Each structure stands twice: as C-alpha cells, then as structure tokens.
Amino acid sequence: MNQGKSSGAPSVAPRVIVPDSLGPGVLTIQQHILHEQQRFPGASGEFSWLLSGITLAAKMIQAKVRRAGLTDILGAPSGEVNVQGEVQQKLDVYSNEVLIHCLKVRESVGVLASEENEEAVLVHQGCENAKYAVVFDPLDGSSNIDVNVSVGTTFSVLRRPAGASLDDPERWVLQAGTEQVAAGYVVYGSSTMLVYSVGNGVHGFTLDPAVGAFILSHPNMRMPPKGAYYSVNEAKASGFPEPYQRYLQRLRSGALGDYSSRYIGSMVADFHRTLLRGGLFLYPPTASHLSGKLRLLYEANPIAFLAEQAGGIALDGERRVLEICPDNVHQRTPLVTGSIEEMYDFMKFMGLRL
Ligand code: AHM
Numbered sequence: 001m002n003q004g005k006s007s008g009a010p011s012v013a014p015r016v017i018v019p020d021s022l023g024p025g026v027l028t029i030q031q032h033i034l035h036e037q038q039r040f041p042g043a044s045g046e047f048s049w050l051l052s053g054i055t056l057a058a059k060m061i062q063a064k065v066r067r068a069g070l071t072d073i074l075g076a077p078s079g080e081v082n083v084q085g086e087v088q089q090k091l092d093v094y095s096n097e098v099l100i101h102c103l104k105v106r107e108s109v110g111v112l113a114s115e116e117n118e119e120a121v122l123v124h125q126g127c128e129n130a131k132y133a134v135v136f137d138p139l140d141g142s143s144n145i146d147v148n149v150s151v152g153t154t155f156s157v158l159r160r161p162a163g164a165s166l167d168d169p170e171r172w173v174l175q176a177g178t179e180q181v182a183a184g185y186v187v188y189g190s191s192t193m194l195v196y197s198v199g200n201g202v203h204g205f206t207l208d209p210a211v212g213a214f215i216l217s218h219p220n221m222r223m224p225p226k227g228a229y230y231s232v233n234e235a236k237a238s239g240f241p242e243p244y245q246r247y248l249q250r251l252r253s254g255a256l257g258d259y260s261s262r263y264i265g266s267m268v269a270d271f272h273r274t275l276l277r278g279g280l281f282l283y284p285p286t287a288s289h290l291s292g293k294l295r296l297l298y299e300a301n302p303i304a305f306l307a308e309q310a311g312g313i314a315l316d317g318e319r320r321v322l323e324i325c326p327d328n329v330h331q332r333t334p335l336v337t338g339s340i341e342e343m344y345d346f347m348k349f350m351g352l353r354l
C-alpha cells in the first residue's frame with residue numbers, strides 16, 4: 001500500500017477529537033488564567049506561573065484556617081506586633097510565610113511587600129529579569145481569626161516600572177492602583193473562594209476540597225446596581241467626619257430605600273457580600289485613624305480594582321482610590337465602595353464631581 005512517502009507531502013497527524021463529557025462546565029482557575037493570557041500577544045506564561053503561586057498559597061492558608069481550632073495555631077505568638085503596631089496572630093505570621101514561600105521562587109517576581117513586613121523586600125532569586133511586584137495582606141480580618149468568622153487574603157500585582165532598579169524595591173510598589181495588572185482576594189468563609197481580575201471582568205472560583213482545585217463558579221461577576229445593605233463600623237460613627245455621619249443618617253432615613261446593616265469586620269468578607277448583593281461598604285476616617293484604617297496598596301487598591309471591574313465605584317471620600325499616588329508602602333486610606341446607585345447618591349451628597 002502506498003503510504004504517500006514518495007509524494008513529498010508533509011505527513012499530517014490524524015485529527016482525533018477527544019470526547020469531553022464534562023464540557024466547559026468544569027473550568028479550573030489554572031485553565032482560566034491560561035485562557036486569559038491568550039489575550040496578551042507574546043505572553044510567555046510567566047504571569048500565569050505567578051498567579052499559580054498565589055492559588056497554591058491560598059490552598060495552603062485555607063488548609064490551616066480550616067483546622068485552626070485543632071492545632072496550636074490560634075492566638076498571638078508571645079508579644080509580636082506588626083509594622084502597624086498591631087498584635088500579630090500566629091495565622092497572620094504563617095500566612096505571610098506561605099505567600100513569600102510560594103512567590104519567591106517565581107522568576108518573574110522581583111519584589112514582595114506585605115502588611116506584615118516593614119519594607120518592600122527584594123526577592124533574590126531571579127530578580128534581574130523580574131517583571132512584577134506583588135503586594136498582599138496575607139490574612140485580613142485578624143480580629144476574627146480566633147472566633148471562627150470569615151477572614152481573607154488580598155493581593156495586587158504591579159508591573160516593574162521602566163528603569164526601576166533592584167536597589168530600590170519601594171519604587172516597584174509605590175504605584176497608583178490604576179497600574180495594577182491583576183488583583184484579587186481569597187475569602188475563607190463557608191467555602192473558600194478566590195475572586196480575581198486581570199482587567200477583563202471579575203471572576204470567582206470556589207475551592208472544591210475533594211478535588212483540591214479552584215473551579216469557576218462565578219464567571220463575569222457584576223455588582224448589582226443597587227443593594228439593600230450598608231456595611232460600616234457604626235460604633236465608631238461619632239468619630240467620623242460630620243458629612244459621613246449625616247450620610248449614614250440619610251441611609252437610615254429610608255430616603256434611598258429600605259436598608260439593613262451588615263458588618264463582619266473582615267473587609268474581604270464585607271466586600272464579597274457587597275459584590276454579590278450590592279449596597280455600600282464604608283471605612284471612613286475615624287477619631288483614632290484620621291486617614292482611615294485600611295491600607296491603600298494591599299487592601300483598598302485590590303478591592304477598588306475589583307469594584308470598578310464589576311461595575312461599581314470605589315472612592316477615598318473625595319476621589320477614585322485607584323488614582324491615589326502612594327508615598328508609603330503601608331499608607332492608609334478611607335474607603336467607600338459599592339453599587340453605582342448608592343455611590344452616585346453618596347457623591348451627590350458630598351458634592352463630588354468625578
Ligand atoms: P487587619 O488587616 O489588622 O485585619 O485590619 C483590617 C480590618 C479589615 O478587614 C476590616 O474592615 C477592619 O480592619 C475592621 O476594623 P474595625 O474593627 O476597626 O471595624
């Protein structure tokens with residue numbers, strides 16, 4: 001039989017269509033990231049590899065969080081405080097170590113900055129060619145750790161600025177939130193969910209503990225245009241600037257609709273509800289934190305990026321959070337974020353035009 005060897009035609013591998021009975025219904029976060037990467041011509045896969053470091057860390061942290069009451073991981077190590085002067089919990093310290101461990105071996109990562117470390121640190125391995133900095137709060141909602149209430153992890157990925165030297169890691173991270181190339185959070189709640197964006201919408205993945213993979217459960221998340229909840233630490237309201245106090249009175253008055261309050265005290269969990277159900281999350285300036293309590297780079301910026309990507313708005317009370325040019329790694333900011341209708345109403349009430 002003529003095998004076609006003499007014709008000179010290139011041999012063509014027979015085309016086999018592999019049946020996929022699961023169909024597109026089961027998409028892991030790794031598959032999703034690879035798919036997103038195809039949008040960037042010339043993408044080398046480094047970015048996907050970086051994000052897989054975050055998903056690995058998230059799985060390791062959630063495993064510890066899930067067993068927290070069974071192991072000696074609750075509470076504070078003797079007398080440790082972080083750079084904010086706040087008591088560090090053992091889980092804070094563990095989560096920080098896990099993220100550093102999982103990210104520092106990614107060659108594309110040059111600089112890491114964390115709520116738990118005083119300075120932005122240069123990652124030694126492979127940083128000559130490194131393209132990215134990653135900033136994170138390893139475990140947000142520390143006051144909730146010991147009482148079995150949802151906590152989270154927030155992260156933001158920034159591109160190395162042109163000409164930024166290895167001697168100046170701060171320059172890598174002191175960038176406005178508009179420069180984020182990816183941002184997201186993990187919420188360790190009734191399930192573990194990772195929500196992220198690379199600037200092409202917001203996508204949510206639920207960890208399937210039986211499989212050990214984050215599975216796409218919430219594609220193209222959109223914040224409802226209006227909600228029925230507002231979320232703020234009302235116990236501190238007498239220390240809020242007076243316009244905020246009057247605005248809360250407006251929300252309670254029913255002028256904008258019938259609202260209930262919800263406040264968990266873990267920003268990630270409070271924002272996650274706001275993303276799914278709409279409404280407002282506020283952390284205004286207070287008597288003890290005149291610039292607000294939340295940290296700009298690794299708390300407010302990722303949340304603001306996701307809020308805008310999902311069709312919401314995020315302000316520091318005066319301007320877009322994402323437009324703030326930081327001068328300090330641990331800089332704080334007020335944060336008001338939520339659905340478009342409530343945020344327009346807030347802006348009108350405060351006399352803001354953006
Ligand atoms: P943390 O990083 O020490 O956990 O602090 C941040 C948390 C946020 O998750 C939350 O929104 C806020 O602090 C709660 O603060 P408060 O107890 O003052 O309401």
Ligand code: MG
Pocket residue numbers: 115137138139140141142
């Ligand atoms: Mg924290």
